[in-house]
Amino acid sequence: MLNMGGPSTVSETHAFLKNLFSDGDLIPLPFQSFLAPWIAKRRTPQIEQQYADIGGGSPILRWTETQGEGLVALLDELHPATAPHKSYVAFRYAHPLADETARRMKEDRVKDAIAFTQYPQYSCSTTGSSLNDIYRKSKSGMFSGINWSVIDRWGTHPGFVEAVSQNIEVALQKFPEEKRSDVVLLFSAHSLPMSVVNRGDPYVLEVSATVAAVMDRLGHTNPYRLVWQSQVGPSAWMGPQTRDALKGLARLGKMRAVLVPIAFTSDHIETLYELDLEYGKEARELGMEVHRAESLNGSPVFIRALADIVAQHLKDGDAGAPPTSVQMGLRCPGCSNATCAQQKSFFARGGSV
Template identity: 40%
Template sequence: MKVGVLVFNLGGPESLRDVKPFLYRLFSDPEIIRIRWGLLRKAVAYAIATLRRKTSEGYYAQIGGGSPLRRLTEEQAAALEAELKSRGKNVQTFVGMCTWRPFLSEAVQRIPDSGVDSLVILPLFPQYSVTTTGSGFAALRRLIDSHSEFRKLDVQWVCAWHDHPAYVESFAQAIERELARFPTPDRVHLLFSAHSIPERYVKEGDPYLEQTKKSVELIMDRLGRRNPYELSFQSKIGPVKWLEPMTQDAIIKLGKQGVADVLVVPISFVSEHIETLYELDILYKKIAEEAGVQNFKRVPALNSDPAFIRALADIVESTLK
């Protein structure tokens, strides 16, 4: 039996000229901009994309002129396929993105001719949110329902893997490596930073906050350390109330408290992209310096770390059982 694994992420502009159309697609998502009428939502998305274009282009210019997310996701998929094949699986991976190339529709079109008998849908979001995994699932269900070839496939959906032991282990190992770079590792303040979402989504039942807290708890249990730690949120957009505290505010607070060593853990990001390379490494690093934090470091995103790839393979295998 041949197994297909469709891995998907948000996507990101690969060049500066891609920024505006990427933003338009992002804000056209009904789970991002909750406007019932499609034409009005698209008009609002176009306005936001137009207003944010120059600022966003400036951010991407500072990280090389585009997002590395496609390359990194394709590397993750290739490594996952190799790992599963080494375990005796007849498998083929596919890559799709919610808001940029390769689009989910392109990935779905490739699957029927690949000869797979079953399909695992694997979001690269450890914690479930309707804004990420949920939005991608909705788009994929529409695409799959429109292809009669999928009726003969056993399709399985991985909703979340925030508490999977192998994921916890891979992140714990990454944290331990970075802690070793500090003169006094036991005194380092661990600041877990997750992408924020509107607070009302959580009140409506979105499990993202609780799952993120659980990830932090399990990682700290695995580390077995007494380092002070906390969870904060980043990447807020718009005037509505989002999950707090915001990461930049947490950094300023730590500086005022005289904390010298801070290690940021990008708990909801498994690949480097704008939120890590610009927001954490450039913007927040400057805020930390101005706040008096002497040693401000970040745990790299897991990317294709062998321990993380093994974790993804474990998740796929457990889904197939």
């Protein structure tokens, strides 16, 4: 189960930031080995305070482990031919990192593994970076002897769409019934630099497809917009930014909204601090009534969806399907990352170095 992760305690924040800013797949920087530690050191006090404000660390590991345990319990019933199943977590920037997970898998003598992204929509900066990491670790022998397949995107899976829709419906119940149909649904996803979007990264398209599927499920009962959060640095990013959208709605007289985290499946700093504390406070100061749809976390509907996704992947493999999707094999038209090409070829061969 692949994700970016987050520091479980405040004291782990600096290491998390250093790993994050050192990732050239996510944030390409000149002189990265020098700049990344410097930026991490500068940002650590502010981010430490944010993690303290949400309870002393990120809950993303706890929720990912909960989801994994529920997933494999269902999977043993849905696809008994490959049971017993076991879930592992491999975070990109926080414990457990891929090398720690590789050691555990070797101890368990794992022979067949699925790299299952926990980002519903694919981006080279997120899923791509995690897969590149597994490829590099495999080249060094850490994952030797393992046959790989990949679940690389699932943003329109009916179970995922249903789980998100149910949480939106719960949030809408917090508004007076006579005002409910006027509430604006703001689907908020982590933004991307326009340099990444313009080279052909599919993330924006895939997030849009998720939003369209959710609105179809909801019957288009409410007006909605897709907005973007978590911009870092001065360069151009995908917009509009979530906070700017809230200000714009207030200016237009739209004073009620539901914030929907649409690219995050578990609570972490972007939901608990940025959406809840930061944007929530700004919305109240604008006189708005804003509620957030809960993250999927321990949702039984969502965990069932994860199990269904993996079960179908295994059934497709039994029927002779290749180890990766057709879409995963296509590089961005503007891609210049040689590792990306090597990684795609590696997984297309089932993990043969």
